[in-house]
Amino acid sequence: MESILLVEDEDDIGSLLKEELEIHGYRIIWVKNGVDAVLAAMDNKFDILIVDMVIPDLSGINTIRIISKIAPGIAVIACSGMMEKNIMIDSVAAGASVCVNKPFTISQMLSHIRWAVKHKKGQEGEL
Amino acid sequence: MKKILLADDEKNFAEVLKTELNEAGYDVTLVRDGVEAVIKAIDNRFDMALLDIMMPNLDGVNAVRILKKIDPELPVITFSGVAGSGDMASSIKAGAIRCLTKPFSIEQLLAEIKKALHE
Numbered sequence: 719m720e721s722i723l724l725v726e727d728e729d730d731i732g733s734l735l736k737e738e739l740e741i742h743g744y745r746i747i748w749v750k751n752g753v754d755a756v757l758a759a760m761d762n763k764f765d766i767l768i769v770d771m772v773i774p775d776l777s778g779i780n781t782i783r784i785i786s787k788i789a790p791g792i793a794v795i796a797c798s799g800m801m802e803k804n805i806m807i808d809s810v811a812a813g814a815s816v817c818v819n820k821p822f823t824i825s826q827m828l829s830h831i832r833w834a835v836k837h838k839k840g841q842e843g844e845l
Numbered sequence: 846m847k848k849i850l851l852a853d854d855e856k857n858f859a860e861v862l863k864t865e866l867n868e869a870g871y872d873v874t875l876v877r878d879g880v881e882a883v884i885k886a887i888d889n890r891f892d893m894a895l896l897d898i899m900m901p902n903l904d905g906v907n908a909v910r911i912l913k914k915i916d917p918e919l920p921v922i923t924f925s926g927v928a929g930s931g932d933m934a935s936s937i938k939a940g941a942i943r944c945l946t947k948p949f950s951i952e953q954l955l956a957e958i959k960k961a962l963h964e
Contacts, residue, residue, distance in 0.1 A: 754906045756883070760914050776903050780880045786913075787887050 720835070721745040721762070725769040725781060726797075731820075735768070736843075740825045744831075752776025759785045764792055766831055771798040771805055779808050783833040787811030793838035795830050797822075846872045847962060848890070852882035852908065853897040853924070858947075862895075865951045871958075879903025883911050886919075893961060894921045895954075898944075900933045906935045913940035920961040924949075 722739060726732035727750045747762065751754050751774040754796045755767075767785055771778035777782055796809035799820045806817045815834040818827070853859040854876075863873045864927045865866040865927040874889070876882050882894070894912055898905035905923050912919055923930035924962045943957055958964075 753903070753910060756911055757914055760911075775907055776880070783880065784887070785881055787884055788894055 719743060719745050719800075720765040721747070722766045722768060723755060723758055723762075723764040723785075723792075724748040725750070725752065725767070725773055726777070727770065727773045735824075735827070739827075739831075742824075742828060750774070752778070752781035754786050755825065756788070759788050759792075766793045766795065766805075766835060768795045768797065768827075768831075771796055771801075771809070778833060779789050779812050782812040782814055789800060791838065791842060793831075793834040795827075795834050846870065848872045848874070849893040849958070850874050850876070850882060850885055850891040850912075852876045852879060852888075852895070852900060852905070854878055854900050855897070858905045862951070862954075866955075866958075869955055877901075879905060879908035882908050883915070886912050886915050890916070891919060893958060894919055895924070895958075896921060896941075897926075898936065899926060903944075906932070906939050909936060909939040909941050922954075922957055922961065938954040 722744050724746055736748045739746050747758055749758055753775040758797050769778045769781050794814040796814040796817045797818045801817050801819045809817050815837040816830045818830055846861045852890050854877050859875055863875045878901045884906050896905040909921050922934040923944045924947050925944055926947045935942045936944040
């Protein structure tokens with residue numbers, strides 16, 4: 719079972735995403751800010767990080783930077799309500815494989831997850 | 846030579862502190878915010894960390910929480926610009942051994958460092 723670290727401060731989105739992804743067979747740990755995400759990534763091994771760009775304590779970009787350093791093999795999906803070009807560039811530079819605009823459907827997210835994991839494995843194979 | 850991680854976004858203050866600590870015989874790595882401090886601590890081993898509380902991107906208290914997770918034995922001293930603001934309690938709760946209120950003398954800081962490093 720693949721494990722996902724979900725970082726989302728909006729309760730309705732976080733709880734819905736957690737529930738739906740669990741139904742599809744993923745193990746989810748959901749936190750609501752960047753600092754708790756970093757601490758969770760030190761205690762657990764995750765395959766996938768799904769992170770909102772606007773979260774408290776530590777920005778999404780900096781959360782990706784630190785977690786990619788702690789867990790270089792993690793596949794990262796960056797989400798934002800306003801995924802502007804500069805945010806996309808910064809997200810990818812920080813370590814994201816996919817940048818997703820909100821709102822999205824569960825089937826879109828599942829497809830992003832599969833692609834991000836495949837992309838990450840492909841990157842590791844190149845090393 | 847003992848290695849110290851110093852994180853402070855006040856450029857002049859940080860440069861003076863770095864120079865003084867170098868002269869006192871410490872190898873100092875200076876960064877400007879909490880995120881850079883965490884990234885340096887993932888890549889390098891330090892004997893001690895000195896962190897300002899008020900920093901961009903990641904504040905000193907949350908930086909202490911993460912640094913202590915990376916290295917539970919790392920002694921951390923924080924600096925607060927406002928006495929009695931609650932920073933001291935938050936820092937200690939996060940794992941710092943001491944919170945100094947700015948301004949402080951270099952002698953005071955060196956005494957705290959030596960105490961923390963058992964020198």
